[in-house]
Amino acid sequence: MSHVSGDLVRRYVNGDNGIPADQVWALEAHMETCASCRQLLASHADGIAPLLDTVWAGITPAEVPARRRRLSTWITPAGFPWVGTIILIAAVAMLLDTLMVLDTSVVLLVAPVAPMLGVALAWNKKADPMYELVAGTPRAGLELVLRRTVAVLVIMIPVLFLAGLPGRASPALWLLPSLAFTAGALTLGLLIGVTRAAVVLAGVWTLVSVAPALAENDLPHVLLPGSLPYWALITVGCVAVLGLRADSFARLLR
Structure with missing residues (x-):
């Protein structure tokens, strides 16, 4: 070549x-x-x-400041408002848990997909004003995607933990599903782009789990303790695929 x-x-x-x-x-x-x-x-x-x-x-x-420029290697400058919006969603879910009398926590229903929506910015042309420069660096690709994914998780996991305290949404029930959705968005993103993958997975989760849980006022079976091994298998499987297809992230997807 x-x-x-x-x-x-x-x-x-x-x-x-x-x-x-x-x-x-x-x-x-x-x-x-x-x-x-x-x-x-x-x-x-x-x-x-x-x-x-x-x-x-x-x-x-x-x-x-130079410190903020270094921070941009972990999250895109345009990503801060998006992450702020997701934090606002967590706050609204916490408020609903406080005001509404439900057998299941709204935070628990939102937590599995909330970090994934932030990760949708990890490798997206429209969300990164420095796309051309980023794509031209040796770190471009899966390494940068993972760095930005970790940055989102570091922000969102503590936020969701605090938001779940009033409704007693145990992190033990949503942490593995959250990691599975995040890895799933990156894996599906190999085919359709990370942003589209996150939107599709969030829509499916809302229709299949969130809406029925709120209508029946009951915790979805996929968030019961017995489902955690399956979430772990999904996470491991997606991570394996990402490792095998790491070169695919050398190109930014919409």
Whole structure:
């Protein structure tokens, strides 16, 4: 397989407007699938740093602290409002548990899919304003997806734990399902994109489990302690598939 020339990469990272559009398109397409050329792109630090400054300037009018720039390797800058929205959903579920008299906790019904919705931002073109630069780094792919997934889980799991205290939603019942849905979204995302996969799985969960549980005022069978081994098997299976298909995440999916 032929690789991109060093001179073309240098011109690209320095914003040379003289590169024909078809060559730019071919270069960017090649970078998404070639790790060695992405590493060559990353080696041109003098050219990449000004591009990063330009992108960050477009995100916020104020100067962005270096600490927040480091944080962006764990979560996209555009992801903070999304994560905030998911935290708000957890807070509303906690409020419903406090005000409503139900035999099952609303937080317990929401918790399995809440982190997954945040993970939908892990590797998405529309949610990442620095997509072109991110796709050109040696860490692009499954490693970056997992870093951002861990960041979402670190935020959401404690939030859901606290939200579940009033309704006594035991983390023992929703933690494994939550991990299974998260891994499932990444696995299904290999076919249709992580965002679409998260939306599909959340919709199925709502129709199959949440709606009947609220209508019957009873805990779904899939959240009973006896179902936990099955959730564990689903999680392990999805992680195995991700390990075998790691290269598929070298390209951002919508």
